[in-house]
Amino acid sequence: VKPPNSPSRFRHLISRYRGLVALAFSLCLCGALAQPTQGWPEELESLQEEARAMARPVLLVFSGSDWCGPCIRLQREVLTDPVFVQFAAEELLVVTADFPRKKKNALSPELAGQNRLLADRYNPSGRFPLLLLLQPDGRLLGEVADQVVRTDELIGRIRELRERAVAQSYERTLALMGSRFELTVVAPDPATAAAHLDAAVEEIRRIEGLLSSWDPHSQTSAVNRAAGAEAVAVDHELFSLLQRALRISELTQGAFDPTVGPLLQLWRFDGSLHELPAQCQIDSALTLVGSRQIVLDEQSGTVGLPRAGMRLGFGAIGKGYAADRAARILRSRGVSSGVVNAGGDLLAWGRQPDGEPWQVGIADPVEPERIFSWLPVSDQAVVTSGDYERFVEIDGRRYSHILDPRTGYPAAGLKSVTVIAASAELADALATGIFVLGKEVGLDLVDQLPGIECILVDSDDRLFTSRGLELKPAK
Incomplete structure (x- = not known):
């Protein structure tokens, strides 16, 4: 397990196809929310001492x-729900900064002054209600709520922020299935991350x-032997x-086909092919290809393959x-x-x-080193197929x-072709199928599939997106 080794923010960039589309994760190595460096106002010495003595997060309520x-x-x-009252008594220090307007409810000058100091530090825009979770030293962990929520929602949000405060990203990189796998988990400590x-890895193997x-x-x-x-x-x-x-093969009109193996054997993308296969060889291999032949x-x-050589x-x-299963x-x-x-x-x-979403960086096809758009990704798969991975050059043609x-x-x-979908399995197969179908047919297919989007780069380095995908220029 490789724990974070720097307190600074960095971008882990994976060049997937010579800069045409880059997959990147902006990881916060310190493992906490981006926080103001300031803690409690110096004037609130008694509040500082109480929070640090209890060593609990502080729920600051502006009301x-x-x-x-x-x-x-x-x-x-x-x-005042008994469930929340018990939770708070066991796990929090609750501080209320109240700003009443009626004269009969006026606060003492000392308390009113304390509340103004808290508002200046944590709520300068004057939002009401506003519930914030702070570390005992007064640093901000995050916003809990700014409206009426259920008790269970409030408790869940507080626990989420507490866990996030100690969580970090841990990575492992290794070769599996003939490819480089990079696994990242957010966990509270290295031992827990290693077990996960x-x-x-066991599942992928x-x-x-x-x-x-x-x-x-x-x-x-x-x-295959049978x-x-x-x-x-x-x-x-x-x-x-x-x-x-087989259903995806049918959906892509045969452009994706799990029986393409005999053709791959013929083309030999291992560097040993120096001239194009003869047409008769291709025709012979094609008789062994076709998902509809599978029984x-x-x-x-x-599962049966009716022809020898399939x-x-x-x-x-x-x-x-494998990515879906590992996740x-x-x-x-x-x-x-x-x-x-x-x-x-x-x-x-x-x-x-x-607390930020994972980010996928889309590189400018004309200037591959420049990211022109960041795509937030959560509970989604992003899969790319391209001619950068393996290829042969014969008579100057790639x-x-x-x-x-x-x-x-x-x-x-x-x-x-980059496909965005809920499932990596589906995105993987569709990326190959769309690459074969080409720009017009591929985009038309994706535009008919709910929950699927794609980004295409053609041979002239022009970029196209499906109808439902909007790429905003990177700032």
Whole structure:
């Protein structure tokens, strides 16, 4: 586990495709809210001593007890609720800065002066009601409420701010599924973070053992070995993933296809290909490609490939699925905020320790070093496919490793596709499919899918977005 090593704010930039789109997380290394350095006003010595002696967070309540309707309701319905009273007695020091207007409710000059000092320091705009949570030394942890809320909501918000005050971001980077995985969790201490990260890594390795076509012991390899001979019984997990993959293949008109393996073997994007495959070779490989040829038997839980030489592969959906599963494991363990970056298939949930959302930086396609827009991401996946990852150059022309399963040739026209969706699995598969479909068809597809957005960069470095996505210029 790598704990934060600097009190300053930094941006962890991951160049995903030669600067066309950059994924970045602005992490607050100190683990607390951005706070004013000032604590209690010096004049309030007795209040300072009481807060520090109790060593509890301070709930500072700004109220107008005889003129502010919401303040009166908040006091009557929440702050005097026995549930809250008991919670406050056990965990807080409650300080009320009241500003009554009626003469009969006038405060003593000493108390009125104290309240003015508190307002000058913490509520200069004069908002009522306003509830703030402070550290014992008077530094601000955050705003709790500025309106009437339920008792459970108020208690939950206070606890959230308290946890955030001690939380930090912890990271682990390692090679899994043939890619660089970067896992980030927000946790209160290194030991807790390490346990969470261990569980996530174990889950990713389990999925790798299930889906890998390079591992001879995986169920995927068993299906491929039996191609043209017999169907193979697989776990329900793999069967369900394949069912979803086939639905996405149909949605993308075959542009995403988990049986593209024979074409990938032909094109050899490992540096050993020096001339284009012959058309007859491509035509022969195409007879082994096509998701509609896969035979699924739901009753027996078997998967069959009817032709010898067919290959099933999860390369364009597996990392996204692994990111989803790792995030699910972490959330089930109580990790309320984190990021799983599976070689560019990124899933983020919750918020950074400072309360800000995770940020995805979109780089200017003409000036790749310049971020022109920051996209806040929470409970979303952001996945990019592009021709920067693997390619071959033959006779001065560059061929992307993303193949069109319908033609047998590398897809052309786009440099990168970034898809934003609730699921990394879905975003992963759609990014590949849209890359193959091209700009016009790809954008038209995304505009018809609820909850899905995309960013495209074409071969002329022009940037396009789906209809529902607005990129605001970075400040």
